[in-house]
Amino acid sequence: MKNKLLLLTWAALVTIVLMAALSLNRQGSNIIGKDFSDSDDMKWRLDEFYDVIGPSVLNPIDLEEAKKKITVSDREIEEHRTRYGTLADQLANIHDQYAQRIDDARAASNVLLKDTLIEERDMKLEDIRKNFEEDNHVEAKIRKEKEKVLEGYLNEIANKSYSLHVAYELKNVETGETFSYGDISKPAVYKKKFNANSDYLKASSLPGRYSDWQTPYVNYYEDAHVSDEEMTALSNPVQSFEGIVIVPKTAFEKGGAMYAQYKDFNRGKYGMYAFWTLGLLALIALFTVMKFKKEWVTEPSLVARYAYVKIDVKAMLMLLTVLMLFGFIDRYSSSVMNFFMYQSLGRWGEWVIAFFFGGMLMTALIAFQLVNSIERYKKDGALEADFKDSYMLRFVNALQEVFLKRSIGVQTFILLIGFFLAGIGFVAMFMTGMFFVMYAFCVMFLGLPALYIFMRRSAYLNRIIVATEKMAAGQLSEDIKVQGRSPLADHAKNLNNLREGVRASMTEQAKSERLKTELITNVSHDLRTPLTSIITYTDLLKDETITPEERSKYVDILDKKSQRLKTLIEDLFEVSKMASGNLELHKQRVDLMQLLQQALAEHAEEIADSGLDFRSTLPEDMLVAYVDGQRWWRVLDNLIVNAIKYALPGTRVYLTLRKVGESAEFVVKNITKYELGENVDELFERFKRADTSRHTDGSGLGLAIAQSIVDMHHGNMKIELDGDLFKVTVTVPTK
Known part of the structure; x- marks a missing residue:
C-alpha cells in the first residue's frame, strides 16, 4: 500500500x-509581464468595436433609400406562389383548416364566431387566388417582407450596445464630417491613431463577421430571404476616417465597464x-x-x-x-x-x-x-x-495457414473483397444513375456467377459433412463421392482414407482384447507371489515352537509382502479407472516448478542414500499450467522414483523443466542399471519392469500410470533409449 x-x-x-x-x-x-489590455479578450472586444462602428455610426445604411433598391425576381415570385403546393392543394388545405372550427361554432350557435371564421377563411382563399393570378400581388408581399427584414437588421445594428465604453473622435476624410464619443483626453490603457501614415479606418455598412450571407443575417420572417448580393447592393460605399480611438483607464477601475x-x-x-x-x-x-x-x-x-x-x-x-x-x-x-x-x-x-x-x-x-x-x-x-x-504472430500464422490450400485462401480473399466492394457499391448506386448501372452490371456478370459457384461448393460441403456424421455413427460401408479437383474433393479423399483407418482401428481393438487377457495373466502372477508368501509365513507363525527372533523375522516379511500387495492393488485400481475413463481431473493453476521442487524434497533422503547425483535445471520465473496438482504430482513422483530405482549408482540424473512454446517440458535422463533392449514401447506396458527378474518392490505400473495421467491432460510422454542412456520427456500444455 x-x-x-x-x-x-x-x-x-x-x-x-x-x-x-x-x-x-x-x-x-x-x-x-502583460496586462488585460494585451489579452486576447481585449483584442476580441476591440475587433468587435471596429467591426460594428461602421454600420452603426460611421457609415449606416439609409433605410428609406435602401427600401427603394429592393428587388424581387421572377424566381422568388414563383417560389413564394408554390411554396405550399398547387392552387388546388392550398385552397383545399385552408378549407380543411376552417371546416371543423366553423362546424363547431355553428353547433354551439355562436353566430359571431362562425361569421368571423368564414370571413377569415374567405380572405385567405382570396389571397391565395390572387397569388396565382397577379404577379404584382406576390411581388408587393415579398417586398414588404424584405423591408421588415432590412428594418429589423438596421435596428439590431443601431441598438447594439458595447460594454467596452470606447472613446473616439473620427473624421470622414472625404466629407469632413466628425463623429465623437467620450473624452479622448483621459488617461488610456489603449490608444490608436488613424491617419494617412498609419492607414485610415475603413468603415463599411456591413459587419465583417456577417459577410457570409449563405444564412441570412436576420431571418425574422420565414418567407423573406435576403441574399448576400442584395445586402451588398443596399450598402453604402466604404468610407475612410482619420482620428483617434482610446480605451480610458477608468474602464479597468472599480465600477468601470471592464x-x-x-x-x-x-x-x-x-x-x-x-x-x-x-x-x-x-x-x-x-x-x-x-x-x-x-x-x-x-x-x-x-x-x-x-x-x-x-x-x-x-x-x-x-x-x-x-x-x-x-x-x-x-x-x-x-x-x-x-x-x-x-x-x-x-x-x-x-x-x-x-x-x-x-x-x-x-x-x-x-x-x-x-x-x-x-x-x-x-x-x-x-x-x-x-x-x-x-x-500478431498468431494472426500472421493463421493468415499463412489460410493459404496452405492456395485455392481456398485466394477464394476466401476474393470473397471478402467482393463483399466489401458490394457494400460500397450498394450505397453508391443510390447517388447517381451511372453508379446504379455499374452496380447492376457487376451484380449480373460477377456477383451472380460467384454466388452460383459459392452455392455449389456449399452444397458439396454439406454432403461431405453428412457423410462424415454417418462415419462418426459407425456406418463405414459408404464412400464419399469425389467431385472435381477442388480442395473439398481432396478433403473427401482424405475422409475416405480415414474411413479405412477406422476399419484398421477396429482390428487394433481386437488386439487390445487379447492384451487384456495377457494383463489378467500378469496380474494373477504378480498378486499370487506376495499372497503365497503371506499364507506361508502365516502358517509358520502358528507354530508355537519357533523362537522370538524367528517370529519377528516372519512378521517383518509379512509386513513387507502386505505392503507389496497393497501397492499392487492400489495401482491396479488406478490404472483401471484411467482405462475406463472414470478418473475425474480437478484442474487448477499450478506452478510446475514449485511442484517439482517439492517432489525432490520429498525424496531427498532416498536420493542421498541411492548414491546418485541429481542435477536439476529450472526456469527463472514461475512455470504455470492448468493441471490436476495431485495427479501431476504422481507423474513427477513416479519418474523420480523410477530414476532412483533403476539408475546406475554413482552416476548423474538430469532433471530439466522449461517452457517450450505454449507447453511445459519435463525431461529425466539417467544411465540405466539394467540392460533394457531396444523395444521402448514395452516399458509402457502394465506390470513391465526394467529388471526381468522382477525382484524390485515396484508394481510395474509406474510408467503406465504416468503415461495415462499425461494423456488425460492432453500432453505427451516419450521414452528414448541410446544404449544405456534412458530419457523420458513429458510435455503438457500451459493453457
Whole structure:
C-alpha cells in the first residue's frame, strides 16, 4: 500500500510538471509581464468595436433609400406562389383548416364566431387566388417582407450596445464630417491613431463577421430571404476616417465597464504564476525527495499477472495510456487559466477527477509498463519468446495457414473483397444513375456467377459433412463421392482414407482384447507371489515352537509382502479407472516448478542414500499450467522414483523443466542399471519392469500410470533409449 501511495504521489508530480511546462510554452508569452489590455479578450472586444462602428455610426445604411433598391425576381415570385403546393392543394388545405372550427361554432350557435371564421377563411382563399393570378400581388408581399427584414437588421445594428465604453473622435476624410464619443483626453490603457501614415479606418455598412450571407443575417420572417448580393447592393460605399480611438483607464477601475474582466484576467494571471511555481517545485522534488524507485512498480503479484499479457496487447495498452495522458495534458494545460479565472466547485471537481484518472493514473501505468517491460526484456530470449507468443504472430500464422490450400485462401480473399466492394457499391448506386448501372452490371456478370459457384461448393460441403456424421455413427460401408479437383474433393479423399483407418482401428481393438487377457495373466502372477508368501509365513507363525527372533523375522516379511500387495492393488485400481475413463481431473493453476521442487524434497533422503547425483535445471520465473496438482504430482513422483530405482549408482540424473512454446517440458535422463533392449514401447506396458527378474518392490505400473495421467491432460510422454542412456520427456500444455 505504501508503494502505491508513493507511486501515485510521484505520478502527480510528473503530471504537474508536464502541465506546467506545456502551459508555460503556450501561454507564457501572453501572460508574463502583460496586462488585460494585451489579452486576447481585449483584442476580441476591440475587433468587435471596429467591426460594428461602421454600420452603426460611421457609415449606416439609409433605410428609406435602401427600401427603394429592393428587388424581387421572377424566381422568388414563383417560389413564394408554390411554396405550399398547387392552387388546388392550398385552397383545399385552408378549407380543411376552417371546416371543423366553423362546424363547431355553428353547433354551439355562436353566430359571431362562425361569421368571423368564414370571413377569415374567405380572405385567405382570396389571397391565395390572387397569388396565382397577379404577379404584382406576390411581388408587393415579398417586398414588404424584405423591408421588415432590412428594418429589423438596421435596428439590431443601431441598438447594439458595447460594454467596452470606447472613446473616439473620427473624421470622414472625404466629407469632413466628425463623429465623437467620450473624452479622448483621459488617461488610456489603449490608444490608436488613424491617419494617412498609419492607414485610415475603413468603415463599411456591413459587419465583417456577417459577410457570409449563405444564412441570412436576420431571418425574422420565414418567407423573406435576403441574399448576400442584395445586402451588398443596399450598402453604402466604404468610407475612410482619420482620428483617434482610446480605451480610458477608468474602464479597468472599480465600477468601470471592464473591471470584472480586468479582475478575472489578473486572478488568472497570478494563478498561473502560482501554478508554474508549483511545477518548478514539483520538478525539484522529482530530483530530490521523490526520486523514482523501481520497487514501486515491481510487486510480484502484479508483475506475474502482467507477464501473461501478450506483447502486442502490452504495446497497445502503452500507446493508449500515452495518448490518454497527453490528451489530458494537451486539453487541460491550455485551460488551466480558466479554472483560476472562473472558479466554481463543479469546475474544480471536474478538474480533480480528470487529473486523477487522466493524469496521475495514466502516468503511474506508463511507469509500471516501462519498468516491467525493460526488466523483462533484459533477460536473454524473453523478447523473442514473447514475440513468438503474440497475437500478431498468431494472426500472421493463421493468415499463412489460410493459404496452405492456395485455392481456398485466394477464394476466401476474393470473397471478402467482393463483399466489401458490394457494400460500397450498394450505397453508391443510390447517388447517381451511372453508379446504379455499374452496380447492376457487376451484380449480373460477377456477383451472380460467384454466388452460383459459392452455392455449389456449399452444397458439396454439406454432403461431405453428412457423410462424415454417418462415419462418426459407425456406418463405414459408404464412400464419399469425389467431385472435381477442388480442395473439398481432396478433403473427401482424405475422409475416405480415414474411413479405412477406422476399419484398421477396429482390428487394433481386437488386439487390445487379447492384451487384456495377457494383463489378467500378469496380474494373477504378480498378486499370487506376495499372497503365497503371506499364507506361508502365516502358517509358520502358528507354530508355537519357533523362537522370538524367528517370529519377528516372519512378521517383518509379512509386513513387507502386505505392503507389496497393497501397492499392487492400489495401482491396479488406478490404472483401471484411467482405462475406463472414470478418473475425474480437478484442474487448477499450478506452478510446475514449485511442484517439482517439492517432489525432490520429498525424496531427498532416498536420493542421498541411492548414491546418485541429481542435477536439476529450472526456469527463472514461475512455470504455470492448468493441471490436476495431485495427479501431476504422481507423474513427477513416479519418474523420480523410477530414476532412483533403476539408475546406475554413482552416476548423474538430469532433471530439466522449461517452457517450450505454449507447453511445459519435463525431461529425466539417467544411465540405466539394467540392460533394457531396444523395444521402448514395452516399458509402457502394465506390470513391465526394467529388471526381468522382477525382484524390485515396484508394481510395474509406474510408467503406465504416468503415461495415462499425461494423456488425460492432453500432453505427451516419450521414452528414448541410446544404449544405456534412458530419457523420458513429458510435455503438457500451459493453457
